[in-house]
Amino acid sequence: MPYQSYTWSEIKERLKARYEAKPFWTEEEALNAFNESLYLWNLCTGRWRERETLITGVGTYLYTLSANMVYHMRIEFNGYALSPSNREDLNNARYTWRTETTTTGGGVPTQPAVWAPVSLTSFYIWPADALGSNVLTADGVAATPVMSTYGGYLDLGEEHLDILLGYALHALTFSKGGAYFQATVPLFQAFMSAAAEENDQIKTSTIYRRVMGLDDRGFKRYRGASSLLDPLVQGVQQ
Amino acid sequence: MIDQDLLEQMQFAVVEPPDGGASWPSGLWTRDEVLDNINQRQSKLLKNALILLTISTPVAVTAAVPLGDNHTLVSLPQDLIRLVGAIWIGANGNIREVMRADTFEADHLMPGWDQGSTGIDPLVYFEYESGTLQIRIAPPPWQNGTLTFLYVAQGTTMTGDGIAVTVPAELAHVIKYGALADMLSKDGRGKDPTRAQYCEDRFQLGVELARIVLKGWA
Numbered sequence: 001m002p003y004q005s006y007t008w009s010e011i012k013e014r015l016k017a018r019y020e021a022k023p024f025w026t027e028e029e030a031l032n033a034f035n036e037s038l039y040l041w042n043l044c045t046g047r048w049r050e051r052e053t054l055i056t057g058v059g060t061y062l063y064t065l066s067a068n069m070v071y072h073m074r075i076e077f078n079g080y081a082l083s084p085s086n087r088e089d090l091n092n093a094r095y096t097w098r099t100e101t102t103t104t105g106g107g108v109p110t111q112p113a114v115w116a117p118v119s120l121t122s123f124y125i126w127p128a129d130a131l132g133s134n135v136l137t138a139d140g141v142a143a144t145p146v147m148s149t150y151g152g153y154l155d156l157g158e159e160h161l162d163i164l165l166g167y168a169l170h171a172l173t174f175s176k177g178g179a180y181f182q183a184t185v186p187l188f189q190a191f192m193s194a195a196a197e198e199n200d201q202i203k204t205s206t207i208y209r210r211v212m213g214l215d216d217r218g219f220k221r222y223r224g225a226s227s228l229l230d231p232l233v234q235g236v237q238q
Numbered sequence: 239m240i241d242q243d244l245l246e247q248m249q250f251a252v253v254e255p256p257d258g259g260a261s262w263p264s265g266l267w268t269r270d271e272v273l274d275n276i277n278q279r280q281s282k283l284l285k286n287a288l289i290l291l292t293i294s295t296p297v298a299v300t301a302a303v304p305l306g307d308n309h310t311l312v313s314l315p316q317d318l319i320r321l322v323g324a325i326w327i328g329a330n331g332n333i334r335e336v337m338r339a340d341t342f343e344a345d346h347l348m349p350g351w352d353q354g355s356t357g358i359d360p361l362v363y364f365e366y367e368s369g370t371l372q373i374r375i376a377p378p379p380w381q382n383g384t385l386t387f388l389y390v391a392q393g394t395t396m397t398g399d400g401i402a403v404t405v406p407a408e409l410a411h412v413i414k415y416g417a418l419a420d421m422l423s424k425d426g427r428g429k430d431p432t433r434a435q436y437c438e439d440r441f442q443l444g445v446e447l448a449r450i451v452l453k454g455w456a
Contacts, residue, residue: 029250036247036411043408043447062293070406071451087323091335098325098333117452118388119291120406144408175253177433199450 005153006161015165025172027149035146037167037191041160042144044195046073050142056112056125058132059101065121065138072123072140075115079137082115082125090116090126101130160194167191239407241396244276247414252421252428259398266428267421273398279416279441280393280404285320287448289405292317294387296327302378310352310378312363312385314371323388324373326360329381336363336375336385344376351377359383412444 006014008031015030023030042048054063056077065072075082090097100108104127112125125136147154156164166187173181245259254262262269284290294315302310314321324336339362344351348361360375368374375385393404403410419437422430 025250028256032247032250039408039411043451070408087335091337095334098335099331120289120452122291143406146407174433175251177430181433 004158005155007151007153008147008149011147011154011161011165014161015168018165018169023172024176029172029175030168031147031149033168033171034164035144036171037164038146038154039144040167040191041164041195042070042141044192045198046071046141047156047160047198048142048145049073049139052138052140054136054138056129056132056134056136059128059130060132061098061124061126061128062118063123063125063136065123065140067121067143070141070143071120072117072138074139075123075125076137076139077112077125077129078134080111082112085114085116085126087116087118087124090114090124094126097126100127102127103130163191163194239403239410241273241276241398241401241403244396244403244410244414245272245398247411248272248276248418248421251414251418264428266426267424269398271424272417272421273396275417275420276396276413277393279413279420280396281319282416283405283409283412283441283445283448284390284393286445287452288320288322288390289409289448289452290390291322291388292391294389296384296386299375299379299383299385301380301382310374310376311368312373312375314373315387315389315391316371317391318371318387318389319392320390321365321373321387322390324363324375325386325388326375326379326383327386328359328379328383332359332383334359336360338363338365339376340364341367348377409444409448412441412448415444416441 011034012027012030015034025033052065054065056063094100102108102110102112108127112127112129114126116124116126118124123138145152145154166184170181170184170187170191173184242258246256248254249256249259249262252264252266254264259269259272262272292315297312299312325333326336327333341364344362344364357380358377359381360377360379363373363375365373394401396403403413405413415437419434419441422428422434422437
């Protein structure tokens with residue numbers, strides 16, 4: 001289904017269709033719960049992205065992105081993609097990497113070849129640009145567009161909206177607790193399962209498997225294995 | 239997101255009248271307890287996920303002539319909750335990252351390292367065999383230089399007066415669930431082990447997601 005723009009009024013009506021009788025939450029709680037689903041969805045899948053441009057400084061190897069970008073995914077130098085690495089690999093491979101620039105010579109490339117994340121909004125490049133005034137382009141995840149009662153639109157696919165509404169319902173039932181809350185856990189699992197389909201790395205996480213109830217007997221799933229294997233394995237272990 | 243928004247969401251979750259966290263009339267929790275919980279969970283998230291790192295101002299280290307403890311002991315920033323790396327910059331322009339080690343390694347790989355300068359720049363630092371908020375570097379520096387630390391700083395203390403949460407808004411709910419886990423684990427009328435375990439799982443999931451985010455995409 002193609003992306004559509006939803007307003008908060010439309011989302012509210014869609015949420016109402018998911019429960020019967022009078023809700024035990026206020027509209028403000030419903031808005032908070034739906035925004036929480038948006039935050040978590042963006043964190044898991046990087047759904048909303050943007051591009052930011054930086055100008056290189058002479059000999060500078062550390063760069064910081066603006067607060068609008070939650071985290072970065074890809075870095076280019078004058079249109080050429082840099083290979084991802086990490087600080088430990090740089091230290092182990094070339095302990096003098098901080099002093100090396102594009103004019104160092106020897107085995108050092110003549111343009112930045114590698115980037116390494118430092119934190120959510122900062123990264124290193126190697127080698128540093130000796131001349132400066134070149135363009136670094138960062139493709140990253142933008143801050144989540146949250147809903148408010150004052151208007152605005154949300155661009156999302158129909159299949160994802162249903163998943164987010166399910167999460168919102170699950171979050172709203174937390175305050176009631178007990179069996180009522182337990183009954184909505186499958187909605188949260190459906191959310192995480194959908195997020196894992198978008199981002200395979202989540203599936204390899206032990207805590208993800210525990211949250212999904214896949215580690216009850218200490219069985220560790222193989223990466224990418226179908227969840228239909230679990231009842232079979234539990235039968236064998238008995 | 240500000241702390242009052244976070245506190246109000248927590249009030250909704252435990253059926254307290256929402257007022258930005260100003261009061262908790264049920265008597266099950268006090269405002270100070272809740273504030274302590276959210277601050278501790280914020281620090282725990284920052285420390286375990288390593289999502290926001292700070293670069294310290296350079297700390298001057300003098301050459302080990304004459305040799306003494308003051309040439310190998312270096313003070314760490316006061317707001318440090320986890321040290322990630324230390325970068326040595328010598329007076330001659332040498333820059334290298336000083337690696338984490340311990341005295342067992344140093345004693346066996348660099349015998350006599352603590353008896354005088356070896357003529358090379360510091361190679362390693364010991365974090366756990368020195369005083370609180372101090373590290374020891376080895377071998378002692380033969381030249382003057384500076385040490386710059388890459389570390390996790392303690393988040394801004396939330397007071398309930400409109401302080402911005404240190405982590406991005408996408409991770410604020412992780413702090414909420416962590417604090418709820420602490421509140422619902424408190425012995426007494428408010429104890430709810432099932433929901434407390436759920437909240438703790440949600441906090442751990444949030445930490446794991448933050449770590450995955452920094453690793454990049456599959």
